[in-house]
Amino acid sequence: MMKAYILDLDGVIHRGSNPIDGAVDAVNRLRDRAKVLFLTNNSTRSRAAVAARLSATGIRCEEGDVITAGYAAAVYIRKRYGAGTVYPIGETGLIEELELQGHAISEDARFVVVGLDRDFSYEKLRIGLRNIVNGAKFIATNTDPVLPTEDGFVPGAGAIVSALETASGQSPVVTGKPEPQIMEIVLDHLGLDAEECVIVGDRLDTDILAGIRCGMKTVLVLTGVETRESLERSDIKPDCVVGSITELLVTPESDDPIRRGCYITRC
Numbered sequence: 001m002m003k004a005y006i007l008d009l010d011g012v013i014h015r016g017s018n019p020i021d022g023a024v025d026a027v028n029r030l031r032d033r034a035k036v037l038f039l040t041n042n043s044t045r046s047r048a049a050v051a052a053r054l055s056a057t058g059i060r061c062e063e064g065d066v067i068t069a070g071y072a073a074a075v076y077i078r079k080r081y082g083a084g085t086v087y088p089i090g091e092t093g094l095i096e097e098l099e100l101q102g103h104a105i106s107e108d109a110r111f112v113v114v115g116l117d118r119d120f121s122y123e124k125l126r127i128g129l130r131n132i133v134n135g136a137k138f139i140a141t142n143t144d145p146v147l148p149t150e151d152g153f154v155p156g157a158g159a160i161v162s163a164l165e166t167a168s169g170q171s172p173v174v175t176g177k178p179e180p181q182i183m184e185i186v187l188d189h190l191g192l193d194a195e196e197c198v199i200v201g202d203r204l205d206t207d208i209l210a211g212i213r214c215g216m217k218t219v220l221v222l223t224g225v226e227t228r229e230s231l232e233r234s235d236i237k238p239d240c241v242v243g244s245i246t247e248l249l250v251t252p253e254s255d256d257p258i259r260r261g262c263y264i265t266r267c
């Protein structure tokens with residue numbers, strides 16, 4: 001049995017505002033057996049807000065059980081450079097996490113931090129560009145191109161990051177999955193080695209790649225972005241594929257070769 005399960009949210013536990021069938025019960029049963037950490041590239045909500053939302057669906061969860069890409073960006077800047085001035089292109093969840101790490105929000109800043117911002121505007125792009133031209137460091141919470149909602153896919157933070165990248169001619173430091181920054185924060189937080197953890201996600205190029213790069217076991221669920229066809233086409237291969245998170249602990253023997261090779265069935 002692994003010591004910790006690191007669970008992505010969008011496409012794993014919920015899709016938009018709707019919980020995925022059976023996910024609440026599955027997560028609570030996992031929690032009875034191992035540590036569970038919720039890890040999301042979505043920076044629009046603070047850790048406290050994510051925990052409150054999960055609790056409202058019936059999942060046992062506290063703020064300390066959640067890591068967001070916004071939190072990771074705020075911690076990354078503080079640990080590497082100390083507290084500083086930040087111009088955020090993002091929503092309240094990003095701004096709250098920056099302030100909680102001691103950073104000051106300013107239009108004249110040492111750092112420009114970009115996450116998903118559903119009020120993104122030309123004006124924000126202009127101010128972000130001006131700061132970068134003046135020497136501010138460009139940091140992105142993540143570069144997910146889209147995110148799944150109950151109404152289908154909507155543009156993700158990556159689309160906004162690309163706008164600033166094009167304007168400035170600079171590439172950001174990315175702190176979210178699949179980059180090592182957020183995974184180091186996760187392992188520090190858990191006090192575990194990567195080999196003791198499983199990451200569960202619905203995206204190959206973020207969740208699964210993040211796990212592979214840091215040496216964790218990886219489980220892909222098919223309730224979000226990926227399909228068997230996209231898995232087939234990709235070079236990024238998880239250790240295990242399950243239809244949904246509800247199959248994590250109760251995985252019957254199967255003729256499916258990927259699933260038959262699943263190490264979790266042998267725990």
Ligand SMILES: [Mg+2]
Pocket residue numbers: 008009010011012201202203224
């Ligand atoms: Mg996801």
